Amino acid sequence: MIEFEHVGKSFGDTTAVEDLCFTVPGGEFLALVGSSGSGKSTTLRMMNRLVDHDRGTIRFQGEDIRLRRPEDLRRRMGYAIQSIGLFPHWSVARNIATVPQLLGWPRARIEARVDELLAMLGLEPARFRNRRPRELSGGQMQRVGVARALAADPEVLLMDEPFGALDPVTRRSLQGEMARIHRASGKTIVLVTHDMEEALSLATRIMLMDQGRIVQDASPAQLQADPANDLVRSFLGRGPR
Amino acid sequence: MKGRAPLRRTPVPRNRVPFVLSLLALAAASGLSFVLVAPNRLVSGTGTMLADLPGGAGWLLAAPWTVLAGSAFLRPSRASRLAVACAAALALAMLAALAGAEAARQVDELSPLARVSLGGGSWLLLLIAWLAAADALQGLGLGPVARLLVHGAVLLPLLGLLLHGDLDSLALLKEYANRREAFHDAWARHLAIVLATLAPALLLGLPLGVVAARSERLAAIVFSVLNVIQTVPSIALFGLLIGPLAWLGSRFPDSGIRGIGMLPAVIALTLYALLPIVHGAASGLRQVPSGVIDAARGMGMTKGQLFWRIEAPLAVPVLLSGLRVTAVQVVGLAVVAALVGAGGFGALVFQGLAGSALDLVVLGVLPVVALALALDAALRALAARLEARS
Amino acid sequence: MRIAAKVADCARDPLAWALAALLFLALDMQALRPLFAAAFPALDRPLYEQEGFGALLLEHLGIVAAAGLAATGAGLAAGIAVTRAAGREFLPMVETVVSIGQTVPPVAVLAIAIPLIGFGQEPAILALALYGVLPVLRATIAGIDSVPAGMREAADGLGMRALQRLWFLELPLALPVILAGIRTSVVISIGTAAIASTAGARTLGSPILLGLSGFNTAYVIQGALMVGLLAVVADMAFERAGRQFDQRR
Numbered sequence: 103m104i105e106f107e108h109v110g111k112s113f114g115d116t117t118a119v120e121d122l123c124f125t126v127p128g129g130e131f132l133a134l135v136g137s138s139g140s141g142k143s144t145t146l147r148m149m150n151r152l153v154d155h156d157r158g159t160i161r162f163q164g165e166d167i168r169l170r171r172p173e174d175l176r177r178r179m180g181y182a183i184q185s186i187g188l189f190p191h192w193s194v195a196r197n198i199a200t201v202p203q204l205l206g207w208p209r210a211r212i213e214a215r216v217d218e219l220l221a222m223l224g225l226e227p228a229r230f231r232n233r234r235p236r237e238l239s240g241g242q243m244q245r246v247g248v249a250r251a252l253a254a255d256p257e258v259l260l261m262d263e264p265f266g267a268l269d270p271v272t273r274r275s276l277q278g279e280m281a282r283i284h285r286a287s288g289k290t291i292v293l294v295t296h297d298m299e300e301a302l303s304l305a306t307r308i309m310l311m312d313q314g315r316i317v318q319d320a321s322p323a324q325l326q327a328d329p330a331n332d333l334v335r336s337f338l339g340r341g342p343r
Numbered sequence: 344m345k346g347r348a349p350l351r352r353t354p355v356p357r358n359r360v361p362f363v364l365s366l367l368a369l370a371a372a373s374g375l376s377f378v379l380v381a382p383n384r385l386v387s388g389t390g391t392m393l394a395d396l397p398g399g400a401g402w403l404l405a406a407p408w409t410v411l412a413g414s415a416f417l418r419p420s421r422a423s424r425l426a427v428a429c430a431a432a433l434a435l436a437m438l439a440a441l442a443g444a445e446a447a448r449q450v451d452e453l454s455p456l457a458r459v460s461l462g463g464g465s466w467l468l469l470l471i472a473w474l475a476a477a478d479a480l481q482g483l484g485l486g487p488v489a490r491l492l493v494h495g496a497v498l499l500p501l502l503g504l505l506l507h508g509d510l511d512s513l514a515l516l517k518e519y520a521n522r523r524e525a526f527h528d529a530w531a532r533h534l535a536i537v538l539a540t541l542a543p544a545l546l547l548g549l550p551l552g553v554v555a556a557r558s559e560r561l562a563a564i565v566f567s568v569l570n571v572i573q574t575v576p577s578i579a580l581f582g583l584l585i586g587p588l589a590w591l592g593s594r595f596p597d598s599g600i601r602g603i604g605m606l607p608a609v610i611a612l613t614l615y616a617l618l619p620i621v622h623g624a625a626s627g628l629r630q631v632p633s634g635v636i637d638a639a640r641g642m643g644m645t646k647g648q649l650f651w652r653i654e655a656p657l658a659v660p661v662l663l664s665g666l667r668v669t670a671v672q673v674v675g676l677a678v679v680a681a682l683v684g685a686g687g688f689g690a691l692v693f694q695g696l697a698g699s700a701l702d703l704v705v706l707g708v709l710p711v712v713a714l715a716l717a718l719d720a721a722l723r724a725l726a727a728r729l730e731a732r733s
Numbered sequence: 734m735r736i737a738a739k740v741a742d743c744a745r746d747p748l749a750w751a752l753a754a755l756l757f758l759a760l761d762m763q764a765l766r767p768l769f770a771a772a773f774p775a776l777d778r779p780l781y782e783q784e785g786f787g788a789l790l791l792e793h794l795g796i797v798a799a800a801g802l803a804a805t806g807a808g809l810a811a812g813i814a815v816t817r818a819a820g821r822e823f824l825p826m827v828e829t830v831v832s833i834g835q836t837v838p839p840v841a842v843l844a845i846a847i848p849l850i851g852f853g854q855e856p857a858i859l860a861l862a863l864y865g866v867l868p869v870l871r872a873t874i875a876g877i878d879s880v881p882a883g884m885r886e887a888a889d890g891l892g893m894r895a896l897q898r899l900w901f902l903e904l905p906l907a908l909p910v911i912l913a914g915i916r917t918s919v920v921i922s923i924g925t926a927a928i929a930s931t932a933g934a935r936t937l938g939s940p941i942l943l944g945l946s947g948f949n950t951a952y953v954i955q956g957a958l959m960v961g962l963l964a965v966v967a968d969m970a971f972e973r974a975g976r977q978f979d980q981r982r
Contacts, residue, residue, distance in 0.1 A: 152889060177892035187887025191905050201891050250891070260890075359822050387848075477829050574968040575961040576924025582941050582957030586772075586950050602950065675838030679928065682945055692844045696931055701848040708841040715836035 103128045103258060103290050104149060109158035111144055118144045119314040122158070126292065128257075131284050133301035134294045135337065136311035142294045145311070146260055149292065150176045163257070177201055180251030180259040184266045186243050188235040194220075194246050195231040201254040219249040223279060241272035245279070252283075259291045265300070277304060298337045302326070310334055360478050361427070362415035368408055368471045376462030377401070378442055380449050381514075383456045384700060390462050391445070400441055404468075407434035411475050424479040428497060431476035436500035438468055439510055446512035460514040460702050473497070487727030491720050514702040515709075522706075525691070530710065532605075533687035536677045539609045541670065544616035551617070552624020552662075562625060569618040577676050580611040581683045608680035615676060616669045623665020627658030660726050667722035674715040678707075748969040755962040759787045762955060769951045779951045781940040786959060793936040793963065796929065797922045800858045804865030804922075805915055811866070812873025812911075813899065824874070831867050839864045839925040843932065852933035861925055865918040872914020876907025909979050916971035923964045927956070937963065 104126040111118045119141040126132050134142040147153040148160060151172040160167050167175055188197050195216045202212045217227040223245040235243060244264060251259055261280075265273040281304055284291055295301055301308050302322045310317045310325075310333070318330040329335045356362040376390025393401035410430035417423050446459035461469075476497045485493060510516055519526055555562035572580070588610075589602030600606060631654050639653045681689025688707040695703030743749045758765075762780065769779035814820045815827050842864045846856035880903050888898045904911075927938030937959045944952030 150890060152886070173892045173894050175892075176890060181887070181890030183883065183887060183890065185881070185883030185887075187881070187883040187885075189884060189888075189902055200893075204892060204897065247887075360826055363823070364826075474826055474829060478826055481825055571965060574920055574964050576920075576927055576964050578924060578927050578938060578941060579957040579961040579964070582944075582953040583961065586954050589950060603945075671836055675836065675840075678838045678840050682928075682942070689840070692841065693931065696844050696847060699848050701845070704841075704844045704848065708837070708845065711841065712833075712837050716833065719832070719836060 103130075103163060104292075105159075105161040105164075106145075107159045107161075109148065109155050109160055111148060111153065111155050111157070117314055119148075119311075122316060124309065124316065124319060126290060128290050129288045131291045131304060131306045132293070133305035133308045134292065134311060135296065135298055135301045135308055137296060139313070140311040141314040142311050143262055144314075146262055146292060146294045149258075150179050150181060150260060152176075177205060177254060178256055178258070180254075180256040182244075182247045182251040182259070182261045182264045184263040186247040186264075188238075188243055188246060188250075190235050193232050193234060194225075194238070197235070197246060198250045198253050200250060205254055207254075215253060216249075219252060222252075222283070223249050225249075239272075240268050241276065244268060244272075244276060248276075248279070257290065259289055261291065261293045263294055263296070266295075273300075280304060298339070310337060356415040357417065358415050358419060361411055361475060364471050364475050364478070365408065365412040365415060368411070368468055371464045371467040371471065372401075372404070375464030375467060377464050378445055379460050379462045380453075381458040381460075382453060384458055388458065388460060393464065396441065396445060397448070400444070404434065404437055404441070407431070407437065407472075411472075414479070419482055421483065424482055427479035428476045428493070431472045431479070432497040432500050434472040435469060435498065436504055438465060438472070439501050439504050443504065443510040443513060446510075446514075450512045458514040458517070458702070459512065486731070487724040491724045494720070515706055518700070518702045518706050522691070522703075526706070529686060529688045529691055529707070532685070532690075533674075533677055533711070533714075536605065536608060536612065536680060536685060536687055537670070537673050539605070540612040540616055540673050540677075541666075543609075543613050544620055544669065545666075547613070548617050548620030549624050552621045553628065555621060555625040556628035565621060566618075569621060572614050573618050577611065577615070577679045578682065580614065581607055581680065584611055585683065603684035605680075605685045607683055608677070608685035612673050612676055612680070616673055619665045619669040619672065620662075623662040623668075624658065626665075627661030628654055630661060631657045660730050663722060663726040663729070667719060667726070670718045670722065671715045674711060674718065678711055748966065748973060751962055751966045751969065755790075755959070755966050758955075758959060758962070759790045762786045769955070773951045776949055776951055778949065781943070781952045781955050783943075784935065784939070786937075786955070789935060789937050789939065790959065790963070792934070793923070793926055793938075793960075796854060796857055796861065796926050796934060796936060797919060800861035800865055800922055800926075801915070801919050803858075803862040804918055805869050807862070808866045808869025808914070808918070809873055809911070812870050812877065816874060816877040816903075817895070827870070828874075831871055834864075834867050837864075839921060840928055843925060843929060847932045854934045856932050857926060857929035857934045857936075861922045861929075864925065865922050868917040868921070869911070869914045872911050872917075873907065876910030876914075877903050879910065880906045909975055912971065912975045912978060916968060916975070919971065920964050920968050923960065923967060927960045 106122045106124050109122040110120045122145065134145055136142045144153055148155045149162075149167075151167060154168075162175065162178075188194075189200075195213075198216045198219055199212045202215060207215075216231065220227040220230055225242065225245055230238075230242070230246075235246070238246065248261075248264065251261075265276050268276065277300060280291070280293075283289070284304075293301070293304065302325075305322060307319070307321055308325050309319045312333055318325060318334050320328075325334065326338060329338060372393045377393040377396070378391050379388030380391060381388035393404065395401070407430040410426055411434075414423050414427045442459075442461055442465060449459050450457050477494070480490065480493055480497075483493075504510055511520070551565055555565050575583075584607040585602040588600055588607050592598070592600040592602060635653060635657070636649065639649050644652070677685070677687050678689035678692060681687055681693055688711050691707030692704050695701065695705075695707060766780045770776075773779050811827065815824050839860070843857065843860040846860040846863075850856040850859065884902065884906075885898065888902050893901065926934075926936050927941060930936050930938040930942045937956055940952040940956030941960070942956075944950060944954075944956065
């Protein structure tokens with residue numbers, strides 16, 4: 103579904119990522135793990151062209167992502183971020199309906215979809231439809247954020263440290279939701295996180311990054327059985343051999 | 344196995360601000376008049392274009408402007424920025440010199456009564472040169488005092504010409520020469536009004552600010568009254584004060600109180616000045632971190648010591664900001680005060696207005712703008728200096 | 734019962750009182766003639782009668798409205814342009830121009846426009862519009878800049894085009910601040926329009942200026958009252974409108 107071929111990006115004199123080569127097949131739950139500055143967020147944001155890559159080629163569904171307008175690309179992907187970014191002047195329902203409205207869906211279809219998503223994320227539609235973001239707790243806001251990202255039934259869901267700002271209990275609960283959604287819908291999900299535990303429990307594949315390069319790209323089981331180097335080990339919580 | 348070439352839109356030009364400014368300058372120089380020549384004060388002038396100056400003198404200006412235009416295509420560096428600033432200073436001076444020379448020539452040819460004033464093109468070019476200098480200097484990352492000095496330095500060549508008398512044939516300076524005394528009177532008066540306003544405003548406003556910072560209820564009352572005062576237009580407030588003051592003057596004829604003159608102006612301006620000062624004092628005191636106050640009290644400071652040694656000094660930057668706004672506002676409002684007989688530069692402005700003499704109007708407006716800008720810049724630099732120290 | 738409650742609310746409302754006073758004086762300043770005659774016995778014309786105050790009020794409002802519309806349009810457009818990614822480069826220069834512009838007193842803009850354009854309403858509207866752009870421009874920049882970056886990124890990530898993001902997100906969120914800027918602009922225009930009578934425009938300032946030059950304090954007070962009330966009413970009305978919009982957040 104997503105292919106990176108020798109992709110590189112520099113900001114001024116600093117190289118953010120270099121020579122990235124990997125493929126994300128459909129249905130994969132890929133976790134990009136690393137410490138800050140490793141290039142994982144940049145990699146994610148290159149997928150929906152919030153950042154334009156300098157070198158190499160990125161393909162989505164076989165097509166070079168530079169061929170279409172960025173907005174059209176992004177409407178086919180869901181995007182959820184740590185600061186959530188719910189629009190304060192709109193109700194929960196209107197927030198979730200953002201992309202379907204941009205795509206011109208009929209009203210009845212939008213309303214049905216909003217209710218469906220609220221229920222899917224454990225928020226009772228009747229109670230939450232007309233609330234304002236400021237009336238929600240952090241966990242509820244992020245659930246709405248995820249619902250908004252899923253609203254137009256995108257082919258891919260991109261998430262950038264979505265649970266970083268939440269307390270451990272809420273984080274656990276939302277992680278469970280994500281796992282459930284992945285199992286039920288088979289969607290392709292790319293999740294950026296610095297939390298290896300989160301990656302190990304949710305992902306079907308983990309890519310550990312450091313200083314803009316891929317250190318190891320493997321399934322959780324393989325990663326734990328055969329860490330490539332000391333950096334991977336330290337992320338797994340074990341000391342260097 | 345390199346991928347495709349990097350996607351980068353070639354930046355032509357690289358720096359868009361100097362580019363746009365250059366285009367504007369070109370349009371101003373070729374489309375608007377350089378100077379306006381009138382045979383006497385009563386008739387409006389006919390324009391002369393820059394290109395039409397005798398001997399092709401106008402083309403001399405191309406030199407500094409080429410530097411400016413060129414900077415749009417180069418990578419910005421310390422050297423290029425300084426070059427642009429120098430070119431701007433040169434452009435300012437050259438423009439004035441050319442205008443002054445042309446004015447002298449026209450006065451010689453036509454008559455001593457001839458009036459040569461700067462045309463729209465000149466004013467625009469002066470402004471553009473200043474903006475180009477400001478844009479270039481902004482990237483140097485200078486400290487506040489240095490920035491003030493360097494900006495002033497850009498004006499030095501122009502000021503030099505002015506003081507040397509090279510611009511004396513321009514209508515603006517002829518008006519000045521004709522009204523030298525009135526000008527200096529206006530200058531003294533205007534300054535007097537500003538100072539006579541700021542002093543009581545501070546004396547009244549600072550205590551009010553302290554009160555407003557301490558009590559929410561009193562703050563609400565104080566601010567609603569001051570807000571209503573601010574809303575009333577200056578001319579209306581001056582007008583409304585005339586009645587009571589005239590009445591007072593008739594009751595106490597020896598007190599020198601009259602309905603018109605400086606008194607209603609200063610009273611009204613003091614009232615206007617109160618809001619920014621009270622607001623500045625109150626906000627300044629309120630933003631002192633509670634942790635700091637706790638620590639001070641924990642160390643055993645009395646209320647008085649706490650106020651004078653901790654709260655007041657920490658509130659000064661915000662207060663200075665309010666004072667800066669006040670000063671600029673008062674300088675501008677004092678112009679309207681001339682309508683009620685208070686004098687000041689407004690007198691020149693309204694005289695010019697009545698006689699359709701644009702140069703007299705400009706003679707009154709320029710010092711006001713210069714004074715306001717100077718006060719603004721000086722107080723900003725002072726505030727920044729204090730912040731840097733603390 | 735609802736109607737009675739609404740009337741009671743109106744009676745307590747300062748805006749209602751000010752508006753009532755303004756309208757009363759505009760339509761029937763005559764009623765105060767005895768008052769002015771008593772206060773200024775030396776004047777043989779205690780009441781400004783060259784034009785009706787209602788007509789003056791309408792003329793005044795006309796100038797302010799025309800200038801206000803132009804100023805708001807220009808200020809909004811420039812403010813939006815300068816906060817787009819492509820226009821950011823020009824922001825410092827625009828802010829410098831705004832700072833310089835704000836030190837020029839509005840009277841001066843008027844005084845410079847008149848010899849250039851002539852007498853009448855046109856120079857007044859031009860001067861008011863030019864000076865009125867600054868508060869709106871400043872407010873637009875501040876309002877749009879106050880939209881959190883996270884929200885803008887979310888909007889981009891969802892696939893909103895730049896114009897859609899502006900219309901659905903940035904402008905609605907910036908609206909309270911922009912309204913405050915328009916409010917400032919209008920109130921200043923009301924004051925400056927009063928001085929525009931020196932340009933030959935008929936406004937509420939005409940009685941004031943006539944009174945000042947003719948030593949007729951009664952005229953001055955009548956004009957000043959009207960201008961003051963108008964400014965206060967306008968300010969309160971805008972503040973009320975601003976609060977309505979904020980409640981929608």
